[in-house]
Amino acid sequence: MIQQASDSTDNSKWQPRIVAFLCNWCSYAGADLAGMSRFAYPAAIKIVRLPCSGRVDPMFIIKSFEQGADLVLVSGCHPGDCHYTSGNYHARRKLLAFRELMTFLGIDPRRFKISWVSAAEGAKWSSLVKEITAEVIALGPFENYSKLRAGGIAE
Amino acid sequence: MNSAKVDEQTLYQAATGWLKSAVDILLGAGVEVIAPIETDPGVVELAAVNSSEAVALDYVNARLPLKRLLFPVTEVLLEYEKQSDGDVDVKSEPAASPKDVVVIGARPCDVAALEALDKVFHWDYDDVHYSGRREGTTLITFACTKPGPQCFCTSVGGSPHNSAQSDVLVFLEDDGRALLQVCSDKGAKFVDQLGDVAKPAPAGSKLPAPPEVKARFEPEKVKQWLDESFEDDFWADVSLKCLGCGACSYLCPTCHCFDIVDEANWHSGQRRRNWDCCSHPMFTKHASGHNPRPDQASRCRQRVMHKFKYFPERFGQIACVGCGRCTRACCVGQNLVSILTDIETRAKGGANCDA
């Protein structure tokens, strides 16, 4: 573990890790479409499939950071398109509030992205991933958090 | 361990500026110096210092007790990692061998509390994590000059000038000088390190009289009642307002309950020991869902019983040093002294008065 921590702080070897929570019906299908349509996008993104963006508990994001994510993305259906009618509306409230909480606590909000990508937006997915990957590369490793993996108060 | 006692306690007179010299000397010797510093206005905490300037001298007691230096709030017991071949590599040694530490300025009650911790961590099993740190720690205790309103050390066998478990007990004087009472070899070593700064006190030098801390109850009487009052309604009454927040236990210099958890992901992890608290409902909750201490009454009772009955029965001493932190920290005004005096009244057959 200590070894790992030093790995991740070594910028030369560092590869960004993006955790993406995608809803099954729109964004996951959109990502799928991007694949089928042969839209290339960076491999830094690791997709976790969920039924709905409304399924995302903000603690998933904290969990992801704890596990070494440099950036977390939650993506769902466009408003009004939710397969479950309103899951994305609930997600929108919660996740935007969560981002405010992060911001207030000094947890860099640029490390957390929300997007709406429909099943038809393979191209958008591809460009979105490119965009955020470029951004996270520019930001560098999420050191504030990676440092924490070495321990807390008494260590 | 601090079991070796000097045959004769020796008094030294330290000159003005002794503290600065002591800190400089110790830091120069690569020793980690822990001392009270004011972290927030009115809040004093024992923490590592780089110079003597930050050391706070005028305070009642540190917010967190001394115990946290020897029994940290969380510590790694072992680490493990899955190897590429599928084997698991386990490191069960303490992460690093502890540095020598000198704690300057803890209060006598906090220091005296270590006796209880020593007994627990060195009882049926020698806890290397604890004892390693305990060995390497020298305790230069500052005698109390201004006890706080909630202090009741004298009721539990202590005193503002209690030297128990201290290596050196320091009596600060107004002019910056101090009387150093050496209580152990470690203490002697410390005084030696000071060189000229500390000279043997002139014969006949007298220790100042301790400030008054009124004795509030007799622990024996309390125990006497506790011995036969496990089922008493008193516990339900006294615990009514208790929210089980745990602040009392966490701040207690003698409380030592802990929980061991694994924090891991799929390929590596740590086993940690964290403070725990008998006031929390989860503390005794079984995996089955059964909780032998199902309510706040039984948990409150446990806390009092443990300190004033079980611990004395097992280790021959009360697990309370009268620092008063529990009462100060309680946000619903639960007052340990009131509870104990109430118990004492009951022990004497008196009426139930305000708990």
Place this chain on the structure above:
Amino acid sequence: MKSLDKYYLEATDRWQTLQTSSVPVLYVGAATCGRAAGAGDVIKRLQAEIRDKHVDVKLVEVGCLGLCCFEPLVVVHKPGSPQVCYGKVDPDKSAGILERYVLGTDPCAKWALGTTTDGRLDGVGKLSEHPMMTGQVRHVLRNCGVIDPKDMGHYMARDGYRGFLRALEVGPDKTLEEVKKSGLRGRGGAGFPTWQKWQFCRKAAGEPKYVICNADEGDPGAFMDRSIMEGDPYSVLEGMAIGAFVIGAENGYIYVRGEYPLAINNLSIAIEQTRSMGLLGDDILGSGFSFNLEIVKGAGAFVCGEETALIASVQGDIGSPRQRPPYPAQAGLWGKPTNINNVETWSNVPAIIRQGGDQFAGSGTDRSKGTKVFSLVGKVKNTGLVEVPMGTTMRQIVFDIGGGPQKKRQFKAVQSGGPSGGCIPASLLDLPIDFDKLQEAGAMMGSGGLIVMDERTCMVDVAKYFLAFLVDESCGKCTACREGVAQMHNVLVRICEGDGRDGDIELLEQLGSYVKETSLCQLGGTAPNPVLSTIRYFRDEYETHIREKKCRAGVCKSLVRFVIDAEACKGCGLCLRDCPAEAVSGEKQEPHQINAELCVQCGVCYEDCPFDAVTVE
């Protein structure tokens, strides 16, 4: 009860004292009729005289004696002398009577109508022997003009409320039995047996029950009820109390026309006094029977004399009748059983209970018992209230009591029963007065109005007059009355204006019988009577109007041409002076002439001429 007895004693004592007063007492008839004739001025004058002369003379206002043509009337009690009744007393005369008779010795015989008590007085006969009084039997009117209507003591002293007390004593059943025995029939016009009406209401289901006094005296020329209410209000109250007791009603209403303020005033006082004596109110004399009375003022609609319209009016609704059944005895005021009797009926009751029904039944005819009060008006010498036993003939009333037509003119007919009654021609003058007999003759008793007509009365005009009244008074609810009566009136107008056609009489008859049988209420049901009875007896007059275009009575202006009989004319110039059209010419002492072109047929000359020299051509 004890206090009541005591009061009776006191009242009797007071009454006796008044009757045998040691100081002179002047009784002034101050009912509406008296006041209209100037009784008010007389009273003022007498008061002033008494005050100025510092004499000890009592003045008492009483009701109407019925001698209306002699109003104002003053009855003088002078200690030691019989009481004398003076007629047509004006203020000067009253001062003279005071001066000369009361304070002096001259009985002023020329003004006196007669004595009212025993004893003789020079030059003054007995009033009971006065032509207008002979033949009269005064039961209902016994107190009128005798007692002070505002002093209950007077009534009590004359056996007032004894009937009611007896009723309370014997109970409703026996009381009703007495009424039945008496054979009393409603005096309002229809002559329905009173006991039967009471019994219907008594037996009808529904609580509470009500009794109502119909004091909406609407017939032109009728004023019996007014006189009773003004002169003897207690008898009405007592009668109602007895009726209510029999029927089981706890509330009563007196529906009085608003045009009778004095009657309302006297009734109110009487109610208050009776109540204060404990004879009205809750649990009367501990009998358990409660009875409260209230006066309701009518607004002077003739139709409100009809029972259902009256009830509607009491309820505050428009005074329109409704179809019967249900009858008021079943569903009247507020839908509850209600008994309505007229003033005279009610005031007959106390004596019946007091003296027993048999005594009442002792007078009158077979099927019409007791007496009947008539108001005798029209072209007759003595007008006034007349109370005669049933069975008296019309001739007796008109000629004996009334003194016959004025100016020795020819009697033509009597209109009986007001606008809804009919006329009785000379040929039927000997008909005894009786509900059924009058009905047979095509007239009706009505409430008792008798209008005497002489040769100068045009019967078509009379019919037209009454019809005009009825057109005005029809409520307009039902087609038959509203349209039928109006059309009849139109035909009559046409006839009187000389536009009568053949068939008009038949049309009138046809309409008349239609209106009679098709109308909703008895206003319409009787409205054609004046027409139908005049056609029946004076068909020739109609024919003359229609065919000859002539009105022999000289009334219908379009059909009249006045001429002066030169032989009879003495040239007095009266007609010349009064003619508004200056159509009369002629020198004094010479026969005058009427210029037909200027004449407007107003008839002034016709009326004026003392020699009957003006005639109708």
Place this chain on the structure above:
Amino acid sequence: MIKLTIDGQQVEVEPGRTILDAAKLAGREIPTLCHHPAVPPAGACRICVVEIVAGGRPGLVPSCAYPAQDGMEIQTCSERVLQSRRMTLQLLLARSPGSEVIQEMAAEHGIKEIPFPKQTGESGDDCIMCGLCVRLCQQIVGASAICFDGRGPDRKVSTPYADRSDVCLGCGACAFVCPTGAIDPAEYCPNPIEKIPNEFNCGLDSRTPIHLPFPQAVPNKPLIDRENCIRFKTGGCGACADICPAGAINYDMTDEFVEEDVGAIIVATGYEIMDPSVYEEYGYGRYPDVVTSLEFERMVSASGPSNGELTRLSNGKPPKSIVFLQCIGSRREKNGKPYCSKICCMYTAKHTILYKHKVHDGQAFVFFMDVRAGGKNYDQFVRRVVKEKQATYLRGRVSKVYARGDKLMVRGADTLSGTQIEIAAEMVVLAPALVPSSGIRDLSQKLRVGYDEHGFLLEAHPKLRPVDTNTAGVFLAGACHSPKDIPESVAQAGAAASKALGLICHTRLSREPTIGIVDESSCNGCFECEGVCAYGAIGPRELTDKKGNLLATVAFINEGLCQGCGACAATCRSKSIEVQGYRDDQLFAAINAIHR
């Protein structure tokens, strides 16, 4: 029961009934004027008199107001009766010579001449003073806005103080009951009489508060419109209950919530048409002769407001030329609906034929964008219309409709010939866009069914599940889903029905296992999960001990309704809900895996 004889015929009636009631039972007709079964009788007009021959006080009595009595013998048309009746009619005729009702009645009674002068002018109007209106207004309506003024022949029916009084409700009941039609409420009602528009006829005519919703309604029974019923407005009236022989009227009935546990719901809320007045250029709402297709449909319907007679609303004459405008609001990206309303092309073709049926010599024009006649035999139908010259089809849009004289000028383009066209029409029929029913959004939220930007409900899948919705057990039929014609709607309804039956005919329900499960031991019962559940799948469940004591109320997820979205799981603070297949530990494992 009361037994009486009427014209020799024995009848039995209940006590309290009138002779008129008895006569009706006996089948004897007695003329009436002032009588109305709903209004207490007055016996005012006297036209209904009959003769009591025996068994009562003999004479003429008004049958409407006279109670039938046991043993009565009644003649309804004896000579005496007829004489009276004839006289009454003569008198009434004199008063109201112009009244047709009286004239007819008089004629029936053989009256030719009357011996009275006929009145003219004010007092000779049609009012026969029967007072039915007065009684109705006072006793039934309870408004007392009409009264009598004066008495005798001068009696008049008037308003209090002859004024326009606010007590008048404007209900028009007086005019309704007036036997001679003498009342025009507008003369005295303070407010304009608001006729109740007949909804089914697009408000082209009016209806009474008691009405049949539409012809052949199911159930085919009248209903009372509470908003307009006087009983509910003033507490008066109640006439219908009085006269209903079946006693079927119950004013206490109220709308009620009926709760049913059902296994499936089919939504078939249909459509509404868009209000075309938003397009000012077409003049709808400004010119009476510009109507919607639905209004036109009613106007040509035999059961419509004009009984099938097609007339111009402006002047009542048949329109000699008519222009049908297609796509009013449909297929219009800006200020309209981008979709095709689908049914207009076909019904307009039908309308042109109907028009020709009504106006043989009329000329019809149709402005269209495309003729969309995709359906079985549809295209043939339209072609027939064109071929048979039922109508002239002009491809193009209309830019303006404006009035010139009594004509409507329709200006448009014929894009086929490339010319500007102006047609002088007498009627213009608009085919407005179909829109979903106005309450659809509320309903969709209740049913947790999605809707598109236009408010049409969303199917679960446009191709594979066109009848289902994303809420299990809710199916769609008809135009609530999208504009549809009848065959399509019927087909979808059949499909929805069989889907619903397929669902409920089984004792067990098969479904995806990805649903939420509540950990009842840790659920707090705060029901925040209920708030986020789009399916109403979450409800309370009471946990009891063995004795039945309530221990806790916790959330319960109906597994038949749950769709497994997991919003509840994300909302649950105590983490007491897991979604099968997307459990927290499964997701954490996925997050962990990023370390590889």
Place this chain on the structure above:
Amino acid sequence: MSTNTAITEPLQRAAAELLSEGKVAVVIGYGMDGDSSFSPPLFAREPQEAERLVFDDRCFGNLSVYLSKDHIRRMGKIGIVVKGCDLRAVNVLLREHVVKREDVVLIGVPCAGQGDPLLGKCSVCEQRNPQGCDIVVGDPVEQPQIDAAQRYSEAADIDAKSIEERWEFWSGQLSKCIRCYACRNVCPLCYCKRCITEKTVPQWIETSAHLRGNIAWNVARAFHLTGRCVNCGECERACPMDIPLGAINQKMAQLMDERYDFQSGLSSEDKAPFTTFNVDDPETGIL
């Protein structure tokens, strides 16, 4: 310290009456304790015990926390002394079905503010006079008009910091956390039978008192109170390590107020912001 006799006396009377009439099994109020720097909770179960109830300017605690405690609820119907601010917590508890309205008798006390000087929350209190109580003792106090801008001031200092400074600040503060959970246990709204931090399968939050675990804990705590927290400040008062928890809570409350026009606990009928939504909710920051 000054006892408010104008409230204390009627309060005692009302409590004694409720108890003697058996309308409640216990009245939870404030008592006097000379050893304490504030007036601690007092449980009156007998009418005579009501005499010990006081109301003064040291009644800091939010007694509604006891409404969810089993050992109190077992007593029966609860009478509870509530200040206007406490009532907000009661409203949330009602909304979340923790207590039923019929199971509590709310004894409202008008409160012009606690502490000398006034506590921060009291100086911007908009609920000085409790609304909707079963009983209100004492006369209403003046309610100053509070500007919406004044409502949230505790977070202002931190808002002024840059992201990095904030991280610096909070990592320092949160490092202190010893995970005693006093903040949770005194919170009236942290009534979970099993706290998220106690859930071990999976382990949502590391229980060790290192900064990583402390951040997770404090984020979870703050987020679970977002849209619910009534800013009573008990967590901060209870925190033995003096972590400015109130600032976090206030920040989130401010967000709910500004973004969704929602203030928690003003009514027991309203819907928590995270259980509802508007189609037109703000979208800023979504890609």
